[in-house]
Amino acid sequence: MAEAAESRSSRAVKDLILRYLGSSLLVLAIIWLLANFVADPGRSFTVLFQGLGNGALYALIALGYTLVYGIIELINFAHGDLFMLGSVFSGIIVVNIFGATTNTPRNWGILLVSIVLVMVMCGFINLLVERLAYRRLRRAPKLASLITAVGVSFIFQWWGQQSWMTGSTPKQWPQVVPNGGITIGSVTLAWTVMLVIAVTIPLLVLLQWIVTRTRQGRAMRATAQDQDAAMLMGIDVDRTIAFTFALGGAMAGAAGMLYLETIGTTFYGVGFQLGLIAFTAAVLGGIGNLPGAVIGGVLIGVAQAFNDGGPYGLHQQWSQTFIFAILILLMVFKPEGILGNPTVEKV
Amino acid sequence: MSAQTADQPWLARTGEPMLEIANLSVFYGNIAAVQDLSLDVRKGEIVTVVGSNGAGKSTTLRTISGLIKPRKGTITFQGDQIQGKKGNEVVRRGICHSPEGRRIFPRMTVDENLDLGAFLQNDKAAVAAERDRVLELFPRLAERINQKAGTMSGGEQQMLAVGRAMMGNPTLLLLDEPSMGLAPILVDLIFDTIEKIRDQGTTILLVEQNALAALRIADYAYVMESGHLKLEGDAKQLSRDDAIVRAYLGG
């Protein structure tokens, strides 16, 4: 009895210390951010805007991880590479097929059509992979589909390496979106970032609407909680899972197009790095949680931007270290992620 | 030992056959869970399947619902063979299943769970009427309508599972141990409710551990033991036969 009470109180002390440490780290991070703004407000606002743009891209990719994980508990390792394919497709469609290389109204129209095309292509590819590979593994041990996802990732990278895609080195495409942006005082709001945000926000709203308001979304949520029970409601579980993959793929396609318009070059390996960061964002926000993926993405985007370009940043060579240090710290203090369920409900 | 209807006219069943299972065998890998099972359910009946743990009762219901594919045999529902069809197609034909272990959607509200029960129903007015009927049968659900289903008590979840299955406006309702985990007073209530549902025109196939209570409300009964059909007959007669009750029904 006494022992139990003692271990309980020592656990309470440990919890308290953890919570205290966690909060002080959070306070330190906020002080660091504010210090940046005090030191150089103009540069900081410019950096913040950049960070929001990067964050929006991460969020779009993270949504694909979180959608698929939410519904079949698969970490889709190939998702980053699907984003890479999307970026290459956009170069091919916008520049090689439509010949849009300059900032004209006609080319903006082409950009709009192309983003829809790329989204449809990536959605379709993801749907196809689900149909061919993951569906038959759904009742197999988790490891089987996980390793399959790794295999699909290699296939996508091989695809990206074909000479009509990027070949084995980074390939550059001219951008429709001009460099520079609006300058207000010492703050610059880049055109590319404005495009990213202008595309991302409607997509997020659309996705949220689909998931929470439509019949298809209800089927997705039910399937995520209990596949057999969903089937007993008359839900076509196979079709619902396929739809979820298509949705995630479409988001990755949009991200690919926005990435290429922002950076101007892409190559077959870009999905690995950005995919990993986006996956981190999904975990950070609470994997399986859609708003969580967006929050995680924006958080990482902004933190990274301040690290890379802020007055008190550690600069680009520490970029990855910085991001993953955030992940590790958050996992120590809040393992379920920012919006994740603290306890896993499984009946 | 088996009481066959054909040569015992006092057991004759009058309704037209709705569900007919013939020579059904179901395996999990190499393990036979159901072997050579034949049973039928007629319109307007409550038919019960009883038997000890692991007898294959739930497996039978899951096979009817299309959650498992049988290895052998046929399942005919209103003239169409449905064995091996996907679960959602079986529901579309009018079979709803309140599964073992309740399987409600824990992170959704009672309201959302009931809505999902009517997923395939397009007639808004009919759904609203069905919902009223469910909430009238289970007033407790009405009180908890906005509560997350996962936070309800076991008995409340059981009511929700039955209510949710009713929302699909089924022709045939499959109930797997609806009395499990209920307080004795609620057990009586749920059996009364099942009779009420039947009287309102839904045919019911009921699986129960609580064999004597099930026989009391059922019209016809099947007794299973380790995957095989052991016995069938008029429910009232079975429950009056002391030898049978002692041997199979834990009386």
Ligand SMILES: Nc1ncnc2c1ncn2[C@@H]1O[C@H](COP(=O)(O)OP(=O)(O)OP(=O)(O)O)[C@@H](O)[C@H]1O
């Ligand atoms: N998923 C499964 N994998 C392997 N064997 C299974 C599986 N589900 C059930 N079984 C086996 O099939 C047999 C029948 O199980 P079933 O669930 O149909 O029994 P039951 O009659 O419903 O029993 P209870 O009254 O305990 O619910 C049991 O021996 C069980 O161990």
Ligand SMILES: [Mg+2]
């Ligand atoms: Mg059972």
